[in-house]
Amino acid sequence: MDMVEAKLAQVPAILSEVGIDLWLLFARESHTVHDPCFDLVVGGDVTWQSAFLLTPQGDRIAIVGSLDRAAVEMRGHYRDLIGYVGGISEELRKVLTRLDPQRIAINFSLDDTMSDGMTHGMFLTLQKALEGTPYGTRLESSDRVVSALRGRKSLAERECIRAACAETVAIFDRLTPRLHAGLTEKQVAAMICEEMESVSGLTLAWDPDHCPAVFTGPESAGAHAGPTDRVIEPGHIMNVDFGVKKDGYCSDLQRTWYFLREGETEAPPAVQRGFDTIVASIRAAAAILKPGVTGGEVDSVARTHITDRGYAEYPHALGHQIGRVAHDGAGLLCPHWERYGALPDLRIEKDQCYTLEPRLTVEGHGIATCEEIVAVTETGCEWLSRAQERLYLV
Amino acid sequence: MDMVEAKLAQVPAILSEVGIDLWLLFARESHTVHDPCFDLVVGGDVTWQSAFLLTPQGDRIAIVGSLDRAAVEMRGHYRDLIGYVGGISEELRKVLTRLDPQRIAINFSLDDTMSDGMTHGMFLTLQKALEGTPYGTRLESSDRVVSALRGRKSLAERECIRAACAETVAIFDRLTPRLHAGLTEKQVAAMICEEMESVSGLTLAWDPDHCPAVFTGPESAGAHAGPTDRVIEPGHIMNVDFGVKKDGYCSDLQRTWYFLREGETEAPPAVQRGFDTIVASIRAAAAILKPGVTGGEVDSVARTHITDRGYAEYPHALGHQIGRVAHDGAGLLCPHWERYGALPDLRIEKDQCYTLEPRLTVEGHGIATCEEIVAVTETGCEWLSRAQERLYLV
CATH class of the missing domain: 3.40.350.10 (Creatinase/prolidase N-terminal domain)
Structure with a gap:
């Protein structure tokens, strides 16, 4: 059919x-x-x-x-x-x-x-x-x-999203060994597009203006802006927001890299703590995501996890539904802000697929983000993306 | 700029x-x-x-x-x-x-x-x-x-449309020697796409579902339907509706071919008369197209030219504006039908670009159409497409 x-x-x-x-x-x-x-x-x-x-x-x-x-x-x-x-x-x-x-x-x-x-x-x-x-x-x-x-994705639709996520993670895996300080955001974006084009049947999940979006360092512009000529320097956090469309369905994932300074073998404690806070806030949100809770409740768990640790709150929703388009409409994991209207009070339903994408700023280094995708099951949710668990070091 | x-x-x-x-x-x-x-x-x-x-x-x-x-x-x-x-x-x-x-x-x-x-x-x-x-x-x-x-196209915009028309006519010119009876509509459409893809920087001007549209013979479906497995037979009229986008601007042209039967060296009189009527109706409409006349007046000249010669009237507008999209909006050469609202009363303005695309049925053979594109000048109009003047014989 x-x-x-x-x-x-x-x-x-x-x-x-x-x-x-x-x-x-x-x-x-x-x-x-x-x-x-x-x-x-x-x-x-x-x-x-x-x-x-x-x-x-x-x-x-x-x-x-x-x-x-x-x-x-x-x-x-x-x-x-x-x-x-x-x-x-x-x-x-x-x-x-x-x-x-x-x-x-x-x-x-x-x-x-x-x-x-x-x-x-x-x-x-x-x-x-x-x-x-x-x-x-x-x-x-x-x-x-x-x-x-x-919102209610058939099994076939969920498998399409899972496959799009797997292609995207594979692209990130091929990207990491190619990275080094001195590249510009635009050069990294071009590498990601090259890696995508090497696989047949993949197209960009949204506007090529800012798909992929690449942000490096403390001065980076924030989401929904295209890559610039800003140069990656040692000590920068770089993050990428990228998705592909495969067989009509989208992925939308964010990942975070840290560029080691001379003599460093791991990220400074402030960077590591920022990244760990993001990963933990995603896990905390996923742990309560199930049919019947509201989008506002889920957003609040991740948001509070971050602000409790002394970071500013992220200036957007925790997550959106995904499907034939990256932003797949109603049912949003979002706070009670005017621009979200009645959406935070909608209840989560089985078979919806959501992104989870908090962010925070690590002063002097850049922005730490991860974005994962989950499908709502009868009693909780399952991961459609292989989650980033460790900060990528370059 | x-x-x-x-x-x-x-x-x-x-x-x-x-x-x-x-x-x-x-x-x-x-x-x-x-x-x-x-x-x-x-x-x-x-x-x-x-x-x-x-x-x-x-x-x-x-x-x-x-x-x-x-x-x-x-x-x-x-x-x-x-x-x-x-x-x-x-x-x-x-x-x-x-x-x-x-x-x-x-x-x-x-x-x-x-x-x-x-x-x-x-x-x-x-x-x-x-x-x-x-x-x-x-x-x-x-x-x-x-x-x-x-509607008011700058000179740069008009030149972009003219260039898209030239590419399209060149594609038709390369197509004609490849045609023969026995091909299906879908095969002809695929040839047109091949010819387009051989030139870099060209994309389809509208939905690939029916761009190109190819219709052969007396049973053909009419505009805005995709090509089928219907086979071209000797004695058929075939017509194609096709456009490309180049540098952000579109063409949208129709052309008519006749497939000779054994022993024929030219089209039967009924086919020739149908084609000539289309060409003459386009010329008659272009002759009165200038700033100040209404779209309804221009449509009526072509429509009457066709019905006066005993053909049924075409079930659509004579022409639309063209630009960044094939159907570029207000200012339409159309009759006073409910679906066109107040559009037939709008007055033509300098620097608008219009298609002219009447059609008629030749019983037993198929549908004769041409579609040309003109730009409105101070005193009349100039052709942006090299017009089809003779029926293409295969």
Whole structure:
């Protein structure tokens, strides 16, 4: 079964569970402004205004422009296929009247990007199309549907993520012997890309601007910035944030290296203590990660572990879900900050896959980070990445 | 000057022209749900809620999450850069209060995809952030700003499109001698991709699902469907819809071939007449295409040319703008159909680049199409593609 069919097969039970009578995807030019739910349940793009309708009874209805029809038909996912030439609204109203749903989920969300693929213009277009019907007032966010569908990874999906992690760790293993002081961040990034390109079927997991991200020394810029011409010096901590996509699924891992100064055979105590604190905070968070706890609780364990030892708190969430994209949406291990909205109160579910990625600054040396990936089991979690346990020394 | 700087330089005059005091881009995770305006005036992606503010006075202000800040700074386009950790709304309200704009354009549009990159969830987030200020009621569509900024191509942009067209025509020229009856549509598509890959720096202009699209014979599916295992037979018309991206700009061209039957040295009169009608309808449309006429008027000239000769009308628009993406947004040569909204009434502007792509069916043989690209000049238009004038015979 392909991944789109596998995801479509999960939809009816999830709609029943959350009490939604109809999940309506409504989009146009989806190649240009892309609703991430299309990857899950459509499996390709459309040009003209298109509606994809899914119900708890297993209906799969597509209403698409006449020239998109053949492409949707060839993909084979939507048995009930309606084409139009002039405009979509008449056919859409007909189908809605026949189904008469009380609760209609559409793809918008204040908090979850992955449930927020409908543009505001398409929302207004939908409201206009539904004028004079009762359905315009029955629209609500699909966030619970999308969160469950995207978050609950099948075994096949978890194995894809595990395989992407293994490739990434292997790339780090091949990188370490090539490293030496005097390289620039950009040179290290280029080496990582070379190592990736030597394996067929791997692409970067996110924007090549900052994948890989490489940071060395006390002046480094922080996450989500690209590598610079800054030179690695003895005494620097260097960290890398990097992920690959393999068979449609991503990894996203961080690792930390220390560059020995003349005469040193190990890292200075402050560096070692920083690294050990990161590793221990990840273990502490993983130890309480299981179905039913909230993302806020898990974040708080790692955050407190770090601040209790006298470090500043990390200026971001502890971890995000990962899957077809590196940041895979709702269900976040994060604090109660405005930018995270209601996400810290969501409860962890079985089969979700999370990153764990705290960070701290070691004064005068740089930033210590590790990022690991775990899958939630019935009673806890299992590691999808082979964790970094010892600081890499160069 | 890079393309983002060139586009940013156009912004103040366009804002003055349309009477907008502030253009506000508001987005998050822009790699996943991508606002196409980011390619024009941001030049990279952001992770957390971010605001980019542009004014007629030339202000360029960015408010971004702390970990995005370094990346935005490195790109160098936004001189006035504000980072935040907890939430964006306080900084956003401060900046708005200082600028006190009366008319604020944001990226939503009923009709134009390229102006509709803001999600409905981000619209609601913005309204929430502006509660208690007068600015929530001053929001309007950016469609006139985006249409002008995206549509008015600089000379450098027009030359990029011309170069992409030349590569595409060269690929067709190399393809023709390789064609013979007995090939499948998929085999022809693979040959086109091979020819493209033999030139460095070219990628497909749209979704590989249906780029190239190849249709042969009377049963072919119509546009926007991928190639099938259908076999080319003598007596078939075959057409190809294909474009490449070169240096960030696209081509999108269609061409028509006829496969001679035993004993034939030219196409049957019905096929020739169909092809000639297409070529003449394109010329007729190009002859009236100039600043000030509406897209509906241009479409109507080609459409009537075809229906006057006894063919059914084509079930789509005559042409679209082209640029960084194949379907480059507002300003469409299209009829007054519901799905096109107000677009047919927009007036053509100097320096826009349009495709011209009518089609018609020749009973028993297949579909005749050509697609050419023109740039609007002060008094008419000039061809960016070397037009197909004679039916290709195989």
